[in-house]
Amino acid sequence: xxxxxxxxxxxxxxxxxxxxxxxxxxxxxxxxxxxxxxxxxxxxxxxxxxxxxxxxxxxxxxxxxxxxxxxxxxxxxxxxxxxxxxxxxxxxxxxxxxxxxxxxxxxxxxxxxxxxxxxxxxxxxxxxxxxxxxxxxxxxxxxxxxxxxxxxxxxxxxxxxxxxxxxxxxxxxxxxxxxxxxxxxxxxxxxxxxxxxxxxxxxxxxxxxxxxxxxxxxxxxxxxxxxxxxxxxxxxxxxxxxxxxxxxxxxxxxxxxxxxxxxxxxxxxxxxxxxxxxxxxxxxxxxxxxxxxxxxxxxxxxxxxxxxxxxxxxxxxxxxxxxxxxxxxxxxxxxxxxxxxxxxxxxxxxxxxxxxxxxxxxxxxxxxxxxxxxxxxxxxxxxxxxxxxxxxxxxxxxxxxxxxxxxxxxxxxxxxxxxxxxxxxxxxxxxxxxxxxxxxxxxxxxxxxxxxxxxxxxxxxxxxxxxxxxxxxxxxxxxxxxxxxxxxxxxxxxxxxxxxxxxxxxxxxxxxxxxxxxxxxxxxxxxxxxxxxxxxxxxxxxxxxxxxxxxxxxxxxxxxxxxxxxxxxxxxxxxxxxxxx
Amino acid sequence: xxxxxxxxxxxxxxxxxxxxxxxxxxxxxxxxxxxxxxxxxxxxxxxxxxxxxxxxxxxxxxxxxxxxxxxxxxxxxxxxxxxxxxxxxxxxxxxxxxxxxxxxxxxxxxxxxxxxxxxxxxxxxxxxxxxxxxxxxxxxxxxxxxxxxxxxxxxxxxxxxxxxxxxxxxxxxxxxxxxxxxxxxxxxxxxxxxxxxxxxxxxxxxxxxxxxxxxxxxxxxxxxxxxxxxxxxxxxxxxxxxxxxxxxxxxxxxxxxxxxxxxxxxxxxxxxxxxxxxxxxxxx
Ligand SMILES: Cc1cc2nc3c(=O)[nH]c(=O)nc-3n(C[C@H](O)[C@H](O)[C@H](O)COP(=O)(O)OP(=O)(O)OC[C@H]3O[C@@H](n4cnc5c(N)ncnc54)[C@H](O)[C@@H]3O)c2cc1C
Ligand code: SF4
Ligand code: SF4
Numbered sequence: 001x002x003x004x005x006x007x008x009x010x011x012x013x014x015x016x017x018x019x020x021x022x023x024x025x026x027x028x029x030x031x032x033x034x035x036x037x038x039x040x041x042x043x044x045x046x047x048x049x050x051x052x053x054x055x056x057x058x059x060x061x062x063x064x065x066x067x068x069x070x071x072x073x074x075x076x077x078x079x080x081x082x083x084x085x086x087x088x089x090x091x092x093x094x095x096x097x098x099x100x101x102x103x104x105x106x107x108x109x110x111x112x113x114x115x116x117x118x119x120x121x122x123x124x125x126x127x128x129x130x131x132x133x134x135x136x137x138x139x140x141x142x143x144x145x146x147x148x149x150x151x152x153x154x155x156x157x158x159x160x161x162x163x164x165x166x167x168x169x170x171x172x173x174x175x176x177x178x179x180x181x182x183x184x185x186x187x188x189x190x191x192x193x194x195x196x197x198x199x200x201x202x203x204x205x206x207x208x209x210x211x212x213x214x215x216x217x218x219x220x221x222x223x224x225x226x227x228x229x230x231x232x233x234x235x236x237x238x239x240x241x242x243x244x245x246x247x248x249x250x251x252x253x254x255x256x257x258x259x260x261x262x263x264x265x266x267x268x269x270x271x272x273x274x275x276x277x278x279x280x281x282x283x284x285x286x287x288x289x290x291x292x293x294x295x296x297x298x299x300x301x302x303x304x305x306x307x308x309x310x311x312x313x314x315x316x317x318x319x320x321x322x323x324x325x326x327x328x329x330x331x332x333x334x335x336x337x338x339x340x341x342x343x344x345x346x347x348x349x350x351x352x353x354x355x356x357x358x359x360x361x362x363x364x365x366x367x368x369x370x371x372x373x374x375x376x377x378x379x380x381x382x383x384x385x386x387x388x389x390x391x392x393x394x395x396x397x398x399x400x401x402x403x404x405x406x407x408x409x410x411x412x413x414x415x416x417x418x419x420x421x422x423x424x425x426x427x428x429x430x431x432x433x434x435x436x437x438x439x440x441x442x443x444x445x446x447x448x449x450x451x452x453x454x455x456x457x458x459x460x461x462x463x464x465x466x467x468x469x470x471x472x473x474x475x476x477x478x479x480x481x482x483x484x485x486x487x488x489x490x491x492x493x494x495x496x497x498x499x500x501x502x503x504x505x506x507x508x509x510x511x512x513x514x515x516x517x518x519x520x521x522x523x524x525x526x527x528x529x530x531x532x533x534x535x536x537x538x539x540x541x542x543x544x545x546x547x548x549x550x551x552x553x554x555x556x557x558x559x560x561x562x563x564x565x566x567x568x569x570x571x572x573x574x575x576x577x578x579x580x581x
Numbered sequence: 582x583x584x585x586x587x588x589x590x591x592x593x594x595x596x597x598x599x600x601x602x603x604x605x606x607x608x609x610x611x612x613x614x615x616x617x618x619x620x621x622x623x624x625x626x627x628x629x630x631x632x633x634x635x636x637x638x639x640x641x642x643x644x645x646x647x648x649x650x651x652x653x654x655x656x657x658x659x660x661x662x663x664x665x666x667x668x669x670x671x672x673x674x675x676x677x678x679x680x681x682x683x684x685x686x687x688x689x690x691x692x693x694x695x696x697x698x699x700x701x702x703x704x705x706x707x708x709x710x711x712x713x714x715x716x717x718x719x720x721x722x723x724x725x726x727x728x729x730x731x732x733x734x735x736x737x738x739x740x741x742x743x744x745x746x747x748x749x750x751x752x753x754x755x756x757x758x759x760x761x762x763x764x765x766x767x768x769x770x771x772x773x774x775x776x777x778x779x780x781x782x783x784x785x786x787x788x789x790x791x792x793x794x795x796x797x798x799x800x801x802x803x804x805x806x807x808x809x810x811x812x813x814x815x816x817x818x819x820x821x822x823x824x825x826x827x828x829x830x831x832x833x834x835x836x837x838x839x840x841x842x843x844x845x846x847x848x849x850x851x852x853x854x855x856x857x858x859x860x861x862x863x864x865x
Contacts, residue, residue: 274747324738325746392766399766 002033002128005061006120007052009043009068011098016041018102020113024067028120033128035059044074049081056085063127067095067120088132090504090563095123118576125571130563133503136541140226141257142494145170147218147433150178152468152479153262154200159487160260161209165494168254169204170216170232172429176201178264184294186476187340188371192296219251221259221437224542225463226499230254258463258490261437261447262483263430265469268319268326268423276318276420277391283309283398284391284418286318287337294344302417305396309352309416312345313400314338315388316358319423327423327444332473334421335362339375341419346379354381355413357388357402384411391418424473439464447471457485465489504562505544506551508537512558519550519559584702585647585654586614589661590622596658596808598851602836603657603699605849610707610715614655617646623664626775634681640668641682645690653695655702657836659807663732663740666696670739698733700750700806700835701742709757717844719759723862725838726763726800726830727751728791730810731771745769751804754835758842765798767791772813785817792818796830802862803832819856831859 008025010016021039029037036059040048043066055061064087066078071094079089097116105112142165146157149171157167175181177200183193204210213232220231233251267286270278277284282304293300302309316334319326335358342354356375361383363369375381386403393399397414404411426445434441439459440448447466450458457465467483468474474482493499506527513536520528520537527543528550530536537559539550550559557566592600607614623643628636643665647654656662672679673692683689703712727748734745743750746769752762770791773784792814795803805811815832833852840850841863852859 274744390766394766 002063003035003059003061004031004033004063004065004124004127005052005055005059006034006037006124007043007048007055007064007066007068008037008039008097008120009048009066010039010041011069011102012041015068015098015102018106018109018112019097019116020109021067021116023113024097024116024120027117028124031121031124033124036061043068044077049077052078052081053085056082056087061087062091063130064092065095065120065123065127066092067097067116067123069098070094070096070100090133091127091130093123093127093130095120121575122572125575126563126568129565129568129571133562135503136501137498138226138501138542140494140496140499141228141255142166143168143254143256144258144260144490144494145218145228145230145254145256146260146262148172148178148262148264148427148468148470149176149204149212149214150262150264150468150479151180151197151200151476152264152470152474152483153178153260154204155480155483156260156262156465156467156487156490157204157210158200158207159484160490161207163487163491163494165209165491167210168232168256169210169212170218171212171214172217172263174214176204176212176214179288180476182288182295183291184296184298185340185344187336188367190340190344194296218433218436224540225461226257226493227542228256228259228463230256230259258465258493259437260465260467260483260486260490261433261439261459261470262467262486263427263433263470265424265473266427268425270420270422272326273318273420273422275390276315276388277393277398277418278420281391281393281398281418283393283416284420286420286422287334287341290341290419291337294341294348300345300348307416308349310349311353311413311415312342312355312417312419313388313398313413313415314342314354314356314419314421315391315400316356316421317387317423318420320421321359327425329423329444329473330362331421331424332362333424333475335372336365336368336475338419338421339363339372339381342381343375343379346381353415354379355400355415356381356383357400358383358385359387360385386411424469427470430470437461437464457482457489463493499542501542502546503541504564505541505546506539506548506559506561508539509558509560510534510536512556513537514556514558516555518553518555522549522553524549582611582706583613583615583651584697585650586616587620587623587643587647587654587656587661587665588616589620589656589658590625591660591808592658596811596834598854599657599808599811599834599836601851602834602840602845602849605845606836606839606843607699607702609843609845610703610712612702612706615650617643617650617654620646623661623668625660625664627664627667634678634685637668637671637678637682638686640664641672641690642686642688644669644672644694644696645686645688647696648691648694652693653697655697655699657699657806657834659698659730659733659805660809662696662698667739669694669696698742698806700754703754704750709753712754712839713757713759716758716842718842720755720838720842721759723760723838724763724799724801725755725760726765726795726798726803727755727768727835728795728803728805728810728814728832729769730805730807731769731774733806734769751806751835755804755838758838760838760842763795763798763800765794765800767794772810774809774813777809777813777816784813788813788817792830796828800830802838802859803830804835804838805832806835815856829857831855831857831862833859 008021025037025039036055042048075094079092082092083089101116144160144167146153146169157169161167177197186193219233222229283302292298320331363372384404386405388402390401398418400413430445439461449456450460465486467486468479525543525545527540531538624639729748737745755762773787777784811832818829
């Protein structure tokens with residue numbers, strides 16, 4: 001006979017307003033294996049956890065069920081609670097009666113209560129059969145791989161290296177700095193991008209802990225958090241501070257414990273904006289090209305005839321916020337850099353005129369709105385609220401048709417140069433790279449974070465972190481901040497003595513395994529192989545995600561998961577079918 | 582190749598020249614346009630009301646007839662093409678609507694017929710290179726401005742004939758005929774369309790800009806696939822009590838230029854009825 005304690009949570013009114021929590025405790029409490037059952041307003045609160053601890057000690061519990069929210073929320077919390085008073089944490093389980101019950105059945109409180117009882121009962125059957133488990137410990141390779149040498153990658157590399165760990169920085173191009181290396185001044189104070197960048201690049205190249213590989217790409221990644229093997233091809237080793245000729249490109253394998261992906265962005269191709277003359281009218285250029293003209297040493301001249309432009313139109317949201325023809329998202333940086341470029345243009349050509357067509361101004365950020373206001377008020381940049389419909393050439397000039405929706409009329413402006421604030425796309429090659437790294441992207445190719453609010457710098461693959469505009473449009477301060485966050489996560493990993501791995505993973509009952517390989521084929525995480533010497537299937541516990549595919553695939557029931565044993569699952573199913581019959 | 586053909590009302594009345602030249606050039610290229618045995622008006626506008634089922638009935642009847650006759654139906658009139666194609670797309674995607682209309686018409690339209698414009702047919706077969714080979718009288722040096730308008734190309738999601746912002750299909754055809762396509766910025770601007778019935782001043786203003794732009798870019802002739810565009814661009818250039826400006830540009834259908842280039846007899850050109858007479862351009 002087990003001695004299980006049941007703790008039913010109200011979650012304020014989240015559960016209790018729909019599910020009769022007292023009844024759940026009362027009904028399931030009658031089960032002979034349940035020796036203690038209660039309900040409480042917030043189980044996750046300190047008094048709630050204390051209640052669990054006290055009951056474990058007082059009643060000598062050998063199993064705990066917390067009927068509450070999803071295990072994704074608080075499984076860790078309650079397992080730690082149980083462990084604090086000496087109960088093996090893997091004997092503490094969550095019965096999810098919030099996301100899978102009260103939230104979805106608000107209209108039917110009675111049936112919701114019945115369902116909650118069923119859910120908790122199945123957990124009783126599981127917990128009865130749970131065993132003590134001990135987490136695995138795995139070694140950690142304390143070296144990081146940073147992919148992409150833009151401002152985000154540089155920041156991540158410097159932060160990790162400065163904490164004392166070696167870093168390999170892999171950059172596809174022959175130079176460091178990414179797009180920032182092509183910018184002129186930067187908002188908000190017009191500080192020259194090349195100067196800002198040069199210090200960073202210098203520090204990276206001279207850092208004893210950083211090895212920089214230029215013209216290099218990551219072509220393969222195997223292993224798991226703490227123990228990756230990365231294939232890098234076409235690398236030329238840049239020897240810090242020396243003028244030695246770079247080595248001939250040669251592929252190599254790097255052993256690393258963590259990866260930071262900072263591959264950044266690429267501009268939306270002008271050719272995809274034919275209605276704006278993109279790729280057809282030489283004096284229609286994109287924001288990056290205009291940055292290059294504004295740079296120290298750059299020349300502010302029209303591509304067609306080399307004249308200095310007097311009148312310039314800036315078109316915001318070119319390709320952005322256009323689900324029909326472009327991308328649906330806002331590229332976030334263009335409202336700001338257009339204001340910057342318009343002001344820089346007016347500095348150079350004080351008698352000139354700058355027009356900005358915009359849908360609305362998105363300048364959220366400290367000092368950002370004031371900056372745009374400055375462009376309007378102190379630099380006489382003429383902001384016209386409306387979309388541009390068409391851009392074409394007339395004689396030597398460029399005609400822009402648009403709407404002024406504030407005045408309620410169509411407008412035509414004839415100018416010397418048009419700057420399209422084109423959308424930010426994920427860097428070309430981001431999708432294949434994501435496949436190589438086994439991380440996910442959204443439909444556009446921006447890397448997906450593990451959780452949009454709480455885990456913004458992690459990918460869903462443990463040990464792979466995200467930084468910069470490759471995860472979504474970002475400006476420099478945001479890219480740098482995210483890179484710092486990613487570096488902190490890497491350091492957090494490296495600071496552990498060993499990596500602790502959950503023991504609730506698949507294993508193989510050796511005497512039942514016929515080495516048919518069915519499990520190897522179905523495992524989506526490449527966690528299984530047929531052992532070359534032992535001739536049976538084996539599991540790489542560090543890669544197993546407990547999905548259960550192999551358990552179903554195995555014809556001999558040799559493939560199992562700790563604490564999800566066939567006996568447990570069948571008993572859970574039995575109790576359900578008994579109740580409904 | 583035999584293809585069902587839906588002429589539509591305008592091509593049977595005001596735009597006979599388009600119909601005549603269209604049938605003639607198709608025949609010359611080995612495409613027999615077989616007129617649907619009993620056709621009726623398609624309604625001439627694609628309804629944009631929230632409940633548009635009533636107005637979808639007429640075009641669905643046409644599609645039903647076409648489905649009985651074969652796999653595809655060709656149109657020349659850009660408006661008929663627009664209405665039929667959008668109706669077809671709508672009924673292909675919206676099963677409920679199809680059932681509703683079928684219930685009313687008591688005809689089982691299956692939603693399968695492919696609506697094509699003659700331009701599309703020719704692009705596939707004989708193709709532009711194939712067409713160029715059959716040209717016996719190349720339109721050498723003719724600066725022709727392809728004018729696409731709206732209804733032939735928009736909305737892209739439902740029509741999918743060519744890029745509505747920077748189309749090339751007429752350009753390509755003109756090149757195959759040996760002419761020199763003139764790119765001008767107004768080539769996909771609206772001519773005013775039906776507004777010409779109610780507010781002719783508005784559409785005349787819109788049309789004049791289009792013609793003026795074509796002229797500025799050196800066009801000798803404007804080429805269209807739409808009877809309403811043809812009228813809207815041609816009519817404002819008519820002779821008035823003040824005479825003519827001398828800067829008129831004739832507006833013709835692409836099939837008419839093809840008829841000339843393929844060496845067909847003058848009666849197949851169908852160029853008699855226009856306010857600005859195009860014929861002097863083609864008489865040696
Ligand atoms: C016209 C314009 C003006 C701007 N002005 C400002 C401004 O004034 N202030 C501001 O804060 N922001 C500005 N921005 C935004 C700024 O450019 C970005 O925030 C910044 O570039 C993001 O840096 P990143 O490191 O994330 O990406 P990137 O700069 O794109 O760097 C990514 C790096 O990764 C490399 N890479 C890509 N793929 C691979 C791969 N597969 N393997 C290896 N390496 C790879 C690339 O070569 C590149 O070096 C501007 C943007 C534009 C378009
Ligand atoms: S940042 Fe501004 S210009 Fe850029 S897409 Fe968003 S709203 Fe448009
Ligand atoms: S449980 Fe899933 S991830 Fe783990 S070994 Fe089996 S198939 Fe692979």
